[in-house]
Amino acid sequence: MNTLWQDLRYGVRMFMKKPGFTAVAALTLALGIGANTAIFSVVYSVILRPLPYQQPDRLVMIWEQETRNGRDYPTSPATFLDWRERNGVFEDVAAYEDGAISKRARFFLTGGNEPERIWGARVSVNLFSLLGVRMALGRGFLPEEEEPGREQVAVLSDGLWRRRFGADPELIGKTIRLNDQNYTVVGVAPPGFKFTYPKATDLWTALPMGPRERANRGEVAYKVVSRLKPGVALEQAQVGMSNLMRAMEREHPKAYRNTVARLAPLHEDLFGATRRPLSILFGAVGFVLLIACVNVSNLLLARAAGRTREIAVRAALGASRFRLVRQLLVESVLLSLIGGALGLLLSLWGRDLILRLMPATAPRGDEIMIDHWVLGFTMLLSMTAGILFGLAPAMQSSKPDLIESLKAGAKIATADPRARRMRNLLVISEVALALVLLAGAGLMIRSLWRLRQVGLGFNPNNLLAMQFTIPRHKIKDKFYESDFTKRALGRIKSLPGVAHAASSSSIPLRGVDYHMGDVEIVGGPRNAPSKIRNSKWRVVSPDFFRTMEIRLIKGRFFTEGDVRTALKVAIISEALARQYFPNEEPLGQRLMIHENDPSEIVGVVADARYTDPTRPVEPAMYEPLDQQSVDPTVLVARATADAMNLAPAIKQAIWAEDKDQPVENIATMEQIVAASIADTRFYSSVLLVFALSALALGATGIYGVVSYGVAQRTHEIGVRLALGANQRDIFRLVAQQGMITVVIGVIIGLAASLALTRVMKTLLFGVSATDPMTFAAIAVLLTGVALLACWIPARRATKVDPIIALRYE
16 A cells, blocks of 8 residues: 555656646546546436336336237226236236326316316326335325225325425315316325326326226226236246236137237336437447547557656666556556546536437436436546556556666657557547547438428428317317317417417327228229228318418318318328329218218328328328317417417417316427427437547547657658758658558448447438448548648648757757
């Protein structure tokens, strides 16, 4: 320990004597370590951090899987009860029903300043105990509260309790108004508890389990979570559930034909989709650190040339090679710890930048923080980096030529061929690493550009969209929703600044898009299918296409005359017409969208993109609002100026019809379009930052090596100039030396990129993972930057004064 302490003190004195070297090396490391720490904070929070439940590794989701298409579905109430009561592998099984798939789980809170739709869930009474969650206030649900007809109770999230009720501790036992009914608040969940992801749940009510539920095997709305028994592995549980499903199929063959139970760890089920893209980012930022380490290694090699005599004297006085290597590694680790401390500060800024770039829908974004695990990672990374970049220079310097080094006296030793080869190898490696990063970023940027070029089929400019759901308890008849919507639209159209307004059952790039089964084409066109399969079905008000500016191909739009007592009509999309009426006139054809009530096709409109831009446009059919009873759910308004300025007036117009009607998800269509490509934009932006950092570090490294070579060859250059060499010859000599290593690095980097970018193919759109145009552009860019880095010291070499150079030597 005494020797180690001496090495540390000596290292500090050495760094203080060379503040310029210390600052450059520490800042270079800080960039690499800071970027890695920032990304690790995201990876750890999303992928590695355990869920905030008791023994989360034993929590498993159970899905009904359709064997014919491999898709997972929620299950029915009766199936859940069979799973809970008849399995032999789970300690407990719970179910929940959320508003994403069930109208029964949509809650409307009234009684405050504004009506509010609450993201809630109906849960079996054992959910909280299964997860091991204790209430911050009050209690969870009691077993008897599962019985239908009992007093309705609710548990609030900490966020809703604070936001809506001012964190009132006396709220327990009081009633709140949900869906125009009284619910007694029995508990408040602990801070940070959210179930389900990715959207935080604000309220839970008890899920009834009466005779009706026990007989219901057709309605699939229950998501099921379970806890494995101690000692039972996931594979054993899968076998046990497969056996149970076979027994249930024998008892109810119609309900479970072509159906199996699929088990998935809860953490994997929630966040598995983010594992690959985040792993790619983590690997990319690792390249930045490697390049930083290469740069510092080159700095240490250059510094070692000035310490040749010192190392030789130590060796001559009896220091072993191990002792010399240890001293040099202690200095390297000390330098890396300084860089790590600066990198930690940099990572705080980097984390904030990532959070700003991260899509709003990203899971666990609010949990990303720099905690003790991240601090430990930074410390470990710093020490590893110190060993990584210090080992090669230490091994190189610890074996000096004693006679030559001591003979040199006070002079700086001439260039060591071994050190020069080592520096060239390091430059080659950082050029190759930088090219891999640049290639990845280039592919992502091209994907983002392609996504932005995808035709939407509508005009998003000056268009405002908002969602509303009419509470079930207010619906008095089958046309209540459409009548309410028409009245609200009448008020909205009269507002100043509104050019057009309309409603729809769904909106492009957001919300639920209704899926139709088989739709018969009455009469059937010749040489074409007689049924339309797997199309989308949308209900819209007459002005919808004008408001969205969806182009009419042929026929007409809906009109105010298309009422419920008139002839049933429909409009189809261009994709549907092309697929099902390739050689027929679609206008006048009749579709059996609803049983025994055909609708005549009166128009064909351009395809509008309702799914994200990475997926193909699906065939669709539209029906008029007045002829259907579906919940419209969406209002759109085209403004004459800034669309967002209309939001307050439109909300007031809706509340003039019903003061308790919530309005949510207000956004301009431009914001919705941007959100649809947010994931690609996030990964592209982060990779671009890393790639530019790698490019800057690579250029700095090349410049440093070539500059150091010029300094070492000053005498040689002076001799050449004295013997008649011109400036062009000197420039070519120096630039050629640097560019040879660059070209080798580019070739190796291209080969590595062709192999490594294949892992990105799931993130790309409209571009191949081996796109030759991207690779060629990146190679040219990197070569150009490297040429510039070589040009500066090469030009300086041409200015060497032969007399001064020879006199100095």
